[in-house]
Amino acid sequence: MGSHSGIADRRRLGSRLRGHFVASEVLDAQEASRAARAAGFDCCSEIEDRRPVQLTGFVSSVVVPPPSAPQSVEVDVFDGTGTVTAIWLGQDRISGIRPGTRLVLDGTAARRGRQRVMYNPRYEILGLPGEEES
Numbered sequence: 001m002g003s004h005s006g007i008a009d010r011r012r013l014g015s016r017l018r019g020h021f022v023a024s025e026v027l028d029a030q031e032a033s034r035a036a037r038a039a040g041f042d043c044c045s046e047i048e049d050r051r052p053v054q055l056t057g058f059v060s061s062v063v064v065p066p067p068s069a070p071q072s073v074e075v076d077v078f079d080g081t082g083t084v085t086a087i088w089l090g091q092d093r094i095s096g097i098r099p100g101t102r103l104v105l106d107g108t109a110a111r112r113g114r115q116r117v118m119y120n121p122r123y124e125i126l127g128l129p130g131e132e133e134s
Contacts, residue, residue, distance in 0.1 A: 033080030100129030
């Protein structure tokens with residue numbers, strides 16, 4: 001009987017604590033969003049279609065289509081509020097851009113289905129994965 005009540009006590013404690021802790025990814029996203037806003041960048045969650053935007057965020061994924069498809073590079077950039085897919089047409093790769101790279105994107109927002117995209121945006125690499133931020 002004692003072991004069952006101990007398990008139940010731990011479950012109750014776990015469910016009470018769950019609301020008091022936030023995953024580090026959420027905290028990182030919130031900090032990234034605050035820093036971007038403070039620096040004057042737009043946020044993915046608030047950008048409008050067919051408007052010039054300047055975003056900063058981290059590359060979460062890179063997609064390169066198979067050789068049989070038209071050349072393009074698609075990069076998902078997460079800014080703490082949402083994700084935009086940057087698509088560079090006519091490219092088969094972009095040196096320095098890989099998951100974890102910190103970028104600034106400058107271009108026009110659009111939609112492809114329900115997905116927010118930017119075609120051929122100008123970009124600046126602010127940091128590579130593993131580099132310390134200054």
